[in-house]
Amino acid sequence: xxxxxxxxxxxxxxxxxxxxxxxxxxxxxxxxxxxxxxxxxxxxxxxxxxxxxxxxxxxxxxxxxxxxxxxxxxxxxxxxxxxxxxxxxxxxxxxxxxxxxxxxxxxx
Amino acid sequence: xxxxxxxxxxxxxxxxxxxxxxxxxxxxxxxxxxxxxxxxxxxxxxxxxxxxxxxxxxxxxxxxxxxxxxxxxxxxxxxxxxxxxxxxxxxxxxxxxxxxxxxxxxxxxxxxxxxxxxxxxxxxxxxxxxxxxxxxxxxxxxxxxxxxxxxxxxxxxxxxxxxxx
Numbered sequence: 001x002x003x004x005x006x007x008x009x010x011x012x013x014x015x016x017x018x019x020x021x022x023x024x025x026x027x028x029x030x031x032x033x034x035x036x037x038x039x040x041x042x043x044x045x046x047x048x049x050x051x052x053x054x055x056x057x058x059x060x061x062x063x064x065x066x067x068x069x070x071x072x073x074x075x076x077x078x079x080x081x082x083x084x085x086x087x088x089x090x091x092x093x094x095x096x097x098x099x100x101x102x103x104x105x106x107x108x
Numbered sequence: 109x110x111x112x113x114x115x116x117x118x119x120x121x122x123x124x125x126x127x128x129x130x131x132x133x134x135x136x137x138x139x140x141x142x143x144x145x146x147x148x149x150x151x152x153x154x155x156x157x158x159x160x161x162x163x164x165x166x167x168x169x170x171x172x173x174x175x176x177x178x179x180x181x182x183x184x185x186x187x188x189x190x191x192x193x194x195x196x197x198x199x200x201x202x203x204x205x206x207x208x209x210x211x212x213x214x215x216x217x218x219x220x221x222x223x224x225x226x227x228x229x230x231x232x233x234x235x236x237x238x239x240x241x242x243x244x245x246x247x248x249x250x251x252x253x254x255x256x257x258x259x260x261x262x263x264x265x266x267x268x269x270x271x272x273x
Contacts, residue, residue: 001200001241001242001243002169002199002200002201002241002272002273003125003272004144004145004245004248005169005239005240005241005242005248005252005272006167006169006239006270006271006272007145008145008245008248008249008253009167009239009248009252009253009256009270010268010270011147011150011151011253012249012253012254012256012257013253013256013257013260013268014150014151014152014153015151016257016261017153018153018257018260018265018266018267018268019153019154019155019266019267019268020267020268020269020270021267021268021269021270022269022270022271022272023216023269023270023271024271024272026123026125026272027122028122028123028124028125028126028127029125029126029144032126032144032145032146033144033145033146033147034146034147034148034149034150035150036150036151036152036153040122042121042122043206044201044202044204044205044206045125045200045201045202045273046196046201046202046203046205046206046207046208046213046214046273047206047208047210047213047214048213048214048271048272048273049212049213049214049215049216049219049271050212050213050216051206051213052206052207052208052209052210052213053210053213055212055219058212058213058216058219059219059222061216062216062219062220062223062269063223063228065269066159066223066228066229069155069159069267070155070157070158070159072152072154073154074152075150075151075152076150085205091202091204091205092123094202094204094205095123095128095202095204095205096128096129096131096132098131098132098135
């Protein structure tokens with residue numbers, strides 16, 4: 001839901017002359033809404049600017065966003081950063097997992 | 109079948125939160141799926157170069173303090189001094205996989221300060237901003253986005269980085 005909120009705000013700013021870029025991890029929500037520029041990092045929700053305390057990764061991801069601010073020539077420009085959360089991809093299934101007996105994971 | 113990174117090539121590689129949330133709430137008996145914002149027209153304004161002379165702000169969905177229910181309107185905080193923490197209680201993020209103890213992992217104000225020092229960005233705006241996450245798209249569009257715009261215009265903002273949790 002946070003991704004939708006910032007997408008709506010970004011659209012409003014962009015329509016009034018302020019260039020925007022979103023840094024996020026919920027690609028479908030942002031692209032469904034439609035924004036000018038989007039830097040996608042394929043991480044669990046919570047750290048779209050890089051892993052905690054990994055300054056080099058955070059600088060790289062923010063750097064991608066600054067580059068995109070300058071380079072985008074049309075709306076809906078998405079750049080995916082090269083970072084991988086873990087080799088184990090279980091986090092993708094664990095979020096909002098529906099167990100046989102019903103939903104079991106609290107998300108907030 | 110999965111590849112070397114454990115990704116199932118019969119599914120899209122990234123998580124679809126629209127699909128996941130719909131199926132999750134359907135399984136809990138909520139049969140009226142949320143209608144996500146979807147637009148065909150997308151506003152776009154080129155950034156006037158160079159970025160090294162532009163005023164940049166940062167916008168988050170995290171909130172001040174620790175009491176999530178009190179966070180119901182857009183807010184602004186000074187960029188100098190930069191905040192040391194923001195709260196993420198009550199927001200949707202993956203508590204099983206990670207944490208939000210490092211501010212810069214979701215609000216990279218110190219990374220932006222470094223880019224200002226390096227000359228990559230002209231300057232950070234006088235204020236940074238937060239917006240409440242709303243199920244009501246109307247509240248965001250009609251109440252919060254205009255408030256953020258007014259603050260940005262007052263501060264001479266030319267570019268904004270927006271970071272959701």
